[in-house]
Amino acid sequence: MKRSTDLVYLHQVSKSFPATLRGGEPIQILESVDLTVQRSRAIAITGNSGSGKSTLLQIAAGLMGCDHGEVWFEHEKLGEMDNRALSALRSRRMGFIFQASLLLEDFTASENVEMAAMIGGSSKGEARDKAHEILSLVGLSARLSHRPDQLSGGEKQRVAIARALVNEPAILFADEPTGSLDEGNAAMVEDLLFSLVRQKEVALLLVTHNLSFARRCDEIHRISERNLEVIG
Amino acid sequence: MNPVSRLLTLRKLGIGANRAARRRVIFNIVLITLVVSILVLAQIFVVSMSRGIADKWALLADGHLQLYVDKRQPMIEHPSIETIDRVGEVNALLYSPDKNQMVRVKGVEQSYFNDSRLAQLTITQSENASPSTLAKIMISTTLAERLAVKIDDRLALMLVSNDAIRAQLCIIGALYDTGYHELDEQLVFCDLDFLEHLFTSGVTVYYEVLTQERNLETVKGDFERAGYMATTWKEQNPALSGNLETSRQAVLAVMVAVAILCGYFISELSSQMVEDDKARIATLHLIGAQPQVVRRAYWTAVMVITTVSIALGTALGILFARQLPPLLATIAARSYSALSFYLLDFPIRVPVLDLSIIASVLFCVSAVSVHLSLRRVSAIDALSCVRFD
Numbered sequence: 074m075k076r077s078t079d080l081v082y083l084h085q086v087s088k089s090f091p092a093t094l095r096g097g098e099p100i101q102i103l104e105s106v107d108l109t110v111q112r113s114r115a116i117a118i119t120g121n122s123g124s125g126k127s128t129l130l131q132i133a134a135g136l137m138g139c140d141h142g143e144v145w146f147e148h149e150k151l152g153e154m155d156n157r158a159l160s161a162l163r164s165r166r167m168g169f170i171f172q173a174s175l176l177l178e179d180f181t182a183s184e185n186v187e188m189a190a191m192i193g194g195s196s197k198g199e200a201r202d203k204a205h206e207i208l209s210l211v212g213l214s215a216r217l218s219h220r221p222d223q224l225s226g227g228e229k230q231r232v233a234i235a236r237a238l239v240n241e242p243a244i245l246f247a248d249e250p251t252g253s254l255d256e257g258n259a260a261m262v263e264d265l266l267f268s269l270v271r272q273k274e275v276a277l278l279l280v281t282h283n284l285s286f287a288r289r290c291d292e293i294h295r296i297s298e299r300n301l302e303v304i305g
Numbered sequence: 306m307n308p309v310s311r312l313l314t315l316r317k318l319g320i321g322a323n324r325a326a327r328r329r330v331i332f333n334i335v336l337i338t339l340v341v342s343i344l345v346l347a348q349i350f351v352v353s354m355s356r357g358i359a360d361k362w363a364l365l366a367d368g369h370l371q372l373y374v375d376k377r378q379p380m381i382e383h384p385s386i387e388t389i390d391r392v393g394e395v396n397a398l399l400y401s402p403d404k405n406q407m408v409r410v411k412g413v414e415q416s417y418f419n420d421s422r423l424a425q426l427t428i429t430q431s432e433n434a435s436p437s438t439l440a441k442i443m444i445s446t447t448l449a450e451r452l453a454v455k456i457d458d459r460l461a462l463m464l465v466s467n468d469a470i471r472a473q474l475c476i477i478g479a480l481y482d483t484g485y486h487e488l489d490e491q492l493v494f495c496d497l498d499f500l501e502h503l504f505t506s507g508v509t510v511y512y513e514v515l516t517q518e519r520n521l522e523t524v525k526g527d528f529e530r531a532g533y534m535a536t537t538w539k540e541q542n543p544a545l546s547g548n549l550e551t552s553r554q555a556v557l558a559v560m561v562a563v564a565i566l567c568g569y570f571i572s573e574l575s576s577q578m579v580e581d582d583k584a585r586i587a588t589l590h591l592i593g594a595q596p597q598v599v600r601r602a603y604w605t606a607v608m609v610i611t612t613v614s615i616a617l618g619t620a621l622g623i624l625f626a627r628q629l630p631p632l633l634a635t636i637a638a639r640s641y642s643a644l645s646f647y648l649l650d651f652p653i654r655v656p657v658l659d660l661s662i663i664a665s666v667l668f669c670v671s672a673v674s675v676h677l678s679l680r681r682v683s684a685i686d687a688l689s690c691v692r693f694d
Contacts, residue, residue, distance in 0.1 A: 127691075131688060136591070136688050156596070156683075160590065160593045160594065160595050161593065161595075163591070163593040163687075164592060164593020164594070169591055169592065173691070175588045175591070175690050175691075177585055177588060178585070179316045179322045179323065179326060179585075180312075187312075188309060188312065188589075188592070191308045191312070192309055192592055192593050192594045196308065248691075
């Protein structure tokens with residue numbers, strides 16, 4: 074049963090994909106999955122490749138619909154929201170980090186973050202101030218006017234973290250955020266991510282196959298055989 | 306404008322973007338500018354040529370208005386009347402030693418060739434004319450070539466009427482060239498007194514009024530109210546004036562059709578932009594940008610490119626057109642037979658209304674087709690940015 078303090082609530086969620094582009098017998102990825110993310114809590118989802126970790130994160134963020142079940146964000150049912158409302162929700166209440174930094178190539182580090190702030194409703198001046206502040210928090214105050222192609226992989230991911238957090242979202246969805254980084258950069262990004270999430274009291278839904286990374290979360294869930302089980 | 310749209314628009318226009326992005330924008334501007342400049346040049350060329358033909362016909366062949374009256378000078382006051390000249394006209398056969406040609410002989414007074422008319426033709430006078438009692442006529446260089454004669458040569462002018470055949474020997478006192486062979490090959494000028502003396506009853510005498518084309522109907526109305534019988538050059542030459550107007554409208558219709566195609570091409574440009582930027586647009590959707598904000602940015606960027614290109618293309622087309630007269634003069638000097646029925650000597654006139662129509666159609670078609678093509682922005686799934694990477 075959904076509680077009023079739950080931030081994200083998934084109830085009996087099932088998802089399948091067609092076997093081929095022409096249809097055929099669908100492949101069941103998730104079956105009757107329940108998941109609750111409470112405010113300021115960090116939840117890790119682990120599992121083998123292809124087990125449906127990313128699919129679950131995308132359904133929880135409203136980026137993908139489910140076949141059956143309900144997905145709630147705060148007091149709203151995502152399945153009943155139109156695209157406009159979902160966009161507004163993503164811009165103000167959610168942050169995203171993926172394995173690739175997904176920065177806008179034509180924009181500087183500062184502009185990438187400013188863009189997210191402006192989409193979240195800030196004026197141009199406010200967006201610039203917020204962007205500079207959070208980029209200095211992630212240690213990139215000297216890289217404000219650098220374009221993505223002038224940044225290292227670790228720096229790009231730090232810009233992505235800054236962009237995800239600039240609107241002070243309620244939750245950060247992170248899908249293998251260190252997957253493309255070397256060990257040193259991965260550790261630095263992990264530290265930064267957790268330090269900011271704790272500092273800003275943001276909930277975290279982290280998808281990773283890296284157990285040591287997952288262990289830094291408050292809860293660890295594992296997807297196995299289309300179901301979710303708590304393992305720590 | 307929304308700050309997100311503004312920033313996206315500026316970047317799509319290459320402002321603050323990398324060199325490759327700027328090159329793409331410049332390439333698109335150059336491409337559209339070239340198409341527009343060709344449309345503008347073609348329209349200016351056709352309109353200028355049509356008006357050039359109309360001017361030559363009105364000024365040299367018939368006058369803007371013809372008044373059929375007795376010998377009294379028609380007198381009305383109108384600020385747009387430039388001159389009123391008494392002329393006589395007769396159809397005759399012109400004989401050279403080897404050939405002959407049916408011509409329209411026009412008897413005029415000394416004052417006939419005023420500045421407006423002189424601007425329509427070049428006259429070559431005899432340099433060492435020997436004194437002669439023969440009447441002097443002025444034929445065109447086209448006619449001289451056809452009759453195989455030159456200046457100072459003699460010709461026989463023969464009037465064939467119902468009751469008599471009268472011939473008169475005359476001398477070529479000057480050659481003229483209007484550049485329009487259809488007019489040149491049939492028009493011969495001579496002194497009005499000579500024509501009246503020689504052909505008496507066969508000569509049609511009337512008054513030619515020169516005025517401004519735009520005031521033609523007003524002036525005609527004024528003459529008619531004063532009791533004169535007036536005919537405009539258009540009424541006198543309905544086929545010619547109708548053909549000129551139809552040609553202008555037909556060419557304008559073709560230009561408008563090309564502008565519509567060009568508008569469609571511009572929408573392809575926006576479609577290509579969106580196709581190239583799919584991953585970027587998906588990322589914007591992922592971080593919460595509303596599709597209409599993204600659409601507006603792309604629409605504005607494409608329309609700025611279009612507007613700048615239209616302005617540059619129009620300016621360039623006018624500039625090219627201004628360079629045409631020397632080029633046409635060179636072509637005319639080479640006397641290509643294929644071009645003999647075209648007027649190659651005319652002043653360049655910028656048809657502001659026609660160009661405005663072409664530019665407006667291009668802008669409106671682009672605006673609508675780009676708007677429609679950008680609907681695909683909404684269909685780009687936020688998640689697709691993850692798939693692209």
